[in-house]
Amino acid sequence: MTRPAPHACRAARRIQAARRDEEGGALVLGILWTAILLLIGGLAIDTTNAWRNRAMLQVTVDAATHAGVMKLPQPGRAITNAQKSEIIAEAVRMAKLHMSPSVYGEVVTPDTVQVGRWNPADGTIDTTSLYPDTIQVTAKRTSDLGNPVAWMIMDMIGAAQSWDVGATSMVQRFLPDCMTDGIVSAEYSELTSGNEIVAPFCLHGETGVSMSNSNSFEEGTIVSMPDFSMLELPQAGYESNPGLLEALAQEHLYPRLTADIPMLFEALQDIRSPYQPGYILNGYGHEIDVNQSDFNPAALSPGNVYRVRCGNGTLPLAESPSNKTLKLESDAVLFKNVIVTNCAVMISAGAFIGDSVVITSNTGSQSIGGNSGAEVGAPDSCTAGGRAALMTKGDVVFPSTAKFNDAQIVALGSVHIAAAPGGITGIQVEALGPVKLTASGGFALCPNRDYPDFQGNHYRFVK
DSSP states (O other): OOOOOHHHHHHHHHHHHHHHHHHHHHHHHHHHHHHHHHHHHHHHHHHHHHHHHHHHHHHHHHHHHHHHHTTSOOTTOOOOHHHHHHHHHHHHHHHHHHSOHHHHOOOSOGGGEEEEEEETTTTEEETTOSSOOEEEEEEEEOTTTTOOEEOSHHHHTTOOOEEOEEEEEEEEEOOOGGGTSEEEESSEEEEOSSOEEOTTOEEEESSEEEEOSSOEEOTTOEEEESOGGGEEOOTTHHHHSTTHHHHEEEOOOOOGGGGGHHHHHHHTTSTTOTTSOTTSOTTTSOEEEEEGGGOOGGGOOTTOEEEEESSSOOSOGGGOOOOOEEEEOTTOEEESOEEEESSEEEEOTTOEEESEEEEEOOOSTTSEEEOTTOEESOSSTTOSSOOEEEEESSOEEEEEEEEEEEEEEEESSOEEEEEEEEEEEEEEEEESSOEEEEOSSEEOOOTTOOOOSSOOOOEEEOO
16 A cells, blocks of 8 residues: 655645634634624614613603693683692603603602793793693603613623613693684584684684685685685685685694583582682682572672572582573673573673673573674773673574674584674684674774683693
8 A cells, every 4th residue: 555645644734724723713703793793783672672761751751741731720820839739740640650660760750840831932931930831741761860771681791881861741731823713613614795804813614614705814814624625615706705715724623612611510600610710709709599580680799600590490500401591681781700500591682791701501502692782792902801701502693783802602502693793803612513603894803812711622742
């Protein structure tokens, strides 16, 4: 047998050694890439966990701000220190329900809840305001608070680190433009001919708007509905209604105050209720029960709440339906009063309602009505005081030349108003049923319009 030459053996040994060296290098390289992939994967998992916790914080502060803003005092009522503390406590409570302190630590504390008035100019809130409309809540998981989001995968490989995460939410209670000077119907709104619509008046129908010819719309007025296909016009309607095309807007808007009528019917019977308007002397006036047959407007005293009953029942007014009518005769004057009744209400020519509320549980087709010359609200260019509110579970009908000055009408039924020429100087209508208005003159000539005494709950995120 021939033996290999010595140099051939040496070459073979070198080849084998090189193979062993390459295999060792590949092993090292494989370990290195594995470590890199584990590092990247761990960082990705821990980053995703941090974003997940931030999303949880955002949901938490959104819920907390909504819980707090719903406890704000009624518009126009100054907040007390006790009310502010209650709002803050409610926001903190809601945050704890969403993120338990035993698991996540104290993500929201009283110091991270602010109650104030929104300043759109610089995006901040004035926490010194006595008339707040905004709640801001900040939630944090940080090292300073002792509750950071710990790394999970990275901690397993010895990189003991954590993330500081946080979220802020700011919610404002506001009043849409149509809820100051305007008409909002959950069904359709109808405008007859010959009306001058003056800014900033708004006409909205959730199922549509219809109008006749010869109406004019000043720049800055709004005619809105969810879709332009819901607008009903006569032939050449745009030409015969100058300014209408520029006033059109598409939006959803619901008369939310109508949902509060049952609650307000009960609340306004209590003179200490926070829903009482400012002219009622909470705690100093009187709650007076009177039968419809004995009701005498001349005997009313300012600052009192009058519960006027039709019929002789003993059940609460809300549970005592009646088809009888409470008539406010031509010499009747309601001033700084709240009238809560189960009667239909008829306002005669020459009767006057100013700085007063009339609310009825009557559900009839003329639950609140008026004759020619009835006057709702004081003709004072909408200065402080003099406004009037009519609220009903039924329909509102003023078929003749009534006058409305800084008036608010809220109905669970329909509203039909035929005002005197130029007889509307500030009016706000919310109705579940159709609304039909005829003024033969101007709408919303209210130079000093203020927010109405009663407002539905409208909220929006401002941050």
